[in-house]
Amino acid sequence: MQLDRGAFIISFDCEGKWGIADKVNDRHVRVLTNENLNRAYCRLVALLEAYDMKATFAFVGGFVMSLTEYLEHSDWFHDVLIGGRNWLSRFNYDISSGIYDGWLNPDALAIVRASQNHEIGSHGFTHLPLSDAVICRGDFLQEMQGIRNVAALKRVAFQTLVYPRNNTGYLHELSAHNILGYRESLLKPGSKYEALRNTARELNVFQSAQQPKPVHDVVEIPSGYFLNWRNQFRKRIPISMTVQRWSHLISDAMENRRVVHLWSHPWNFLEGQQQFTLFERVLQVAARAVHQGKLDNLTQLEFCHLLRQQSGQSDLHSIAA
Numbered sequence: 001m002q003l004d005r006g007a008f009i010i011s012f013d014c015e016g017k018w019g020i021a022d023k024v025n026d027r028h029v030r031v032l033t034n035e036n037l038n039r040a041y042c043r044l045v046a047l048l049e050a051y052d053m054k055a056t057f058a059f060v061g062g063f064v065m066s067l068t069e070y071l072e073h074s075d076w077f078h079d080v081l082i083g084g085r086n087w088l089s090r091f092n093y094d095i096s097s098g099i100y101d102g103w104l105n106p107d108a109l110a111i112v113r114a115s116q117n118h119e120i121g122s123h124g125f126t127h128l129p130l131s132d133a134v135i136c137r138g139d140f141l142q143e144m145q146g147i148r149n150v151a152a153l154k155r156v157a158f159q160t161l162v163y164p165r166n167n168t169g170y171l172h173e174l175s176a177h178n179i180l181g182y183r184e185s186l187l188k189p190g191s192k193y194e195a196l197r198n199t200a201r202e203l204n205v206f207q208s209a210q211q212p213k214p215v216h217d218v219v220e221i222p223s224g225y226f227l228n229w230r231n232q233f234r235k236r237i238p239i240s241m242t243v244q245r246w247s248h249l250i251s252d253a254m255e256n257r258r259v260v261h262l263w264s265h266p267w268n269f270l271e272g273q274q275q276f277t278l279f280e281r282v283l284q285v286a287a288r289a290v291h292q293g294k295l296d297n298l299t300q301l302e303f304c305h306l307l308r309q310q311s312g313q314s315d316l317h318s319i320a321a
Contacts, residue, residue, distance in 0.1 A: 001211075001212045001213065001214050001215070001307065001310065001311070002212075002257055003212060003257040003258070003259070003306075003310075004257065005254075005257060005294070005295065005296050006209065006250075006253035006254040006255075006256070006257050006258055006259070006260070006294070006295045006296070007253065007258075007259045007260070007295070007296045007297075007298050007303060007306075008250065008253065008259075008260050008261075008262075008286045008289070008290065008295050008296065008297050008298070009055075009056070009221070009222075009224065009259065009260070009261040009262070009297075009298055009299070009300060009303055010048075010053065010054075010055035010056065010261075010262050010263070010297075011055060011056040011057075011058060011121070011162060011183060011224070011261065011262075011263045011300055012044070012055060012056070012057050012058065012263065012264055012265065012266055013058055013123050013162055013263065013264070013265045014041075014057050014058060014059040014060065014063065014108060014112075014123060014265075014266060015059075015060045015063060015123055015127055015164075015265065015267075016032055016034075016037060016060070016063045016102045016103060016105055016108070016267070017032050017090075017091075017102035017103050018060040018062060018063050018091075018103065018126060018127035019060075019127055019164075019265065019267070021087060021088070021090055021091060021126070021127055022082065022085065022087060022090070024090050028102070029102075031267070031270050031271060032101075032102040032267060032270075033101045033102060034101050034102065034105045034107065034108075036267075036270050037102070037105060037108060037266060037267060037270070038105070038107050038108055038111060040266045040267065040269045040270055041108050041111045041112060041266055042111055043269070043276060044266060044269065044279075045111060045112060045114075045115050045118075047276065047279065047280055047283060048115070048117070048118070048283070049115060049117070051280075051283045051284065051287040052287065052291070053283060053286065053287055053290070053297050054117045054118050054119070054297060054298075054299055055118050055119070055299065056118065056119040056120075056121045056160065056162075056299045056300040056301070057112045057118055057119070057120060057121065058120075058121035058122055058123040058160070058161070058162035058183075058300075059108070059109060059120060059121070059122065059123055060123045060124055060125065060126065060127045060164075061122065061124065061125040061126070061146050061147050061149070061150035061151075062077065062091075062103070062104070062125055062126050062127075062146070062150075063103070063104070063105055063108065064105065064106050064108065064109040064150065064154060065104055065106060065150065065153070066104060066106045067100055067104055069106075069153060070095075070104055073149065073153070076125070076145075076146050076149050077091075077126065077146075078139070078142050080128055080135060080139045080142075082128075082129065082134065082135070087126065087128055088126065091103055091126075108266075109154065109156075113156075118299065119160070119299035119300060119301045119302070120156045120157075120158065121158060121159070121160040121161065121162060121300055121301070122147050122158035122160070122161050122162070122179075123161075123162045123164060124143060124147065124161075124163070124164045125143045125144075125145075125146030125147050125149075125150065126143065126146065127164040127165075128143050128164060129164055129165055129167045129169075130143060130163055130164060130167065130168070130169045130170060131167040131168065131169035132169040132170050133169065134167070134169070135169075137170065137173075140169070140170045140173065141173075144173070144177045147177070148177065157178075158179075159178065159179060159180045159181075159301050159304070160179065160180060160181045160182065160183070160221065160300040160301050160304060161174065161179050161181075161182040161183070162182070162183045162263075162300075163182060163183065163185065166183070166185040166186070166223070167185065168182065168184070168185050171217075171218070172217070174217070174218045175217050175218050179218060180218060180219060180301065180304040180305075180308070181218055181219030181220070181221050181300060181301070181303070181304035181307075182218060182219075182220065182221060183221045183222075183223060183224070183261075183263070183300065184220050184221060184222060184223040185223055186223035186224075186225070198226065199233075199234070201225065202228050202234070202237055202241075202242065202245070203237070203241070204245065205241060205244045205245045205248055206248055207225065207245055207248065207249055208249070208252050208258070209249050209250075209252040209253035209256065209258035209259055209260045210222035210223070210224070210258055210259045210260070210261070211256075211258055211259070212258075212259055212307060214311065215307050215308055215310075215311040215313060219303070219304040219307050219308065221261070221300050221303055221304065222259045222261050223261065224259075224260070224261020224262060224263050225249070225261070225262065225263070226263060226264065227242075227262050227263070227264040227268075227278070227279060227282070228242045228278065229264070229268045229271075229272050229275070230272040230273040230274060230275050230278060231268070231271045231272050231273065235272070235273040239274060239277065239278050239281065242278060242282075243278070243281045243282060243285065246260075246262070246282045246285060246286075247285050250285055250286055250289055250295065253295060254289060254294050254295050259303070260286075262282065264279075
């Protein structure tokens with residue numbers, strides 16, 4: 001499918017401790033506090049507003065619940081065994097110990113919603129891997145019901161999905177749950193060389209933007225590329241090189257009417273060296289093209305509406321708030 005004009009999408013995986021629910025360590029406990037996370041959300045929203053740009057913030061449903069809401073609806077949370085271990089074991093232990101920081105943080109959602117410019121997407125209910133190779137259909141349906149429950153509780157429509165850990169599955173089930181589109185996975189699950197491939201991509205300043213796929217049941221939103229997380233060995237990659245890479249992606253999207261999709265996690269900005277500086281440098285390049293009318297800045301949902309419109313499909317369903 002060919003776009004009328006190139007598109008620039010930004011998406012954030014908003015998860016707190018849920019993103020590493022099966023491997024929380026002392027560093028995560030120290031870094032992933034609600035205070036730290038909310039500071040990152042405030043700065044990200046402020047940067048986007050400064051450049052008049054919008055993004056999709058895909059939230060884990062459990063993450064945006066308050067303690068009171070959790071206590072009233074704890075039956076929404078179901079034990080699921082992954083590799084012989086209960087996915088909720090650390091969460092259950094922390095909650096029973098009176099530790100809620102990083103797990104329950106409704107203020108993060110409030111910060112984003114206050115802007116009234118961004119899409120609120122879904123990143124699952126408990127960040128449970130949703131691959132049909134990992135969980136059974138019953139567990140998948142429980143997780144989707146959790147998403148719907150939070151949608152009603154928070155009066156928000158979740159219409160695009162960012163799969164936890166980019167591990168896709170049960171794709172044929174999504175439309176039944178009013179999901180219009182999902183972010184594709186660039187990853188190859190189970191590949192021991194994937195981390196090496198990701199690093200190699202960071203060094204490729206001539207990376208191409210992506211071509212949208214034809215629309216069938218749900219829209220496959222191009223996977224895009226991870227904004228370099230300037231932590232550990234990745235901080236050795238010069239900011240100028242990363243900006244050059246994204247500049248080429250944006251130019252390619254404009255010239256060939258393709259899609260450039262930047263994604264990250266808000267918590268990456270807590271430890272990434274000059275992470276906000278890097279993001280702003282890329283925003284400057286993209287915003288200049290957008291405001292010159294050479295590129296469209298779309299949320300994931302807007303991209304789905306655009307592709308469905310171009311393919312002659314109408315959006316007749318949505319999750320009721």
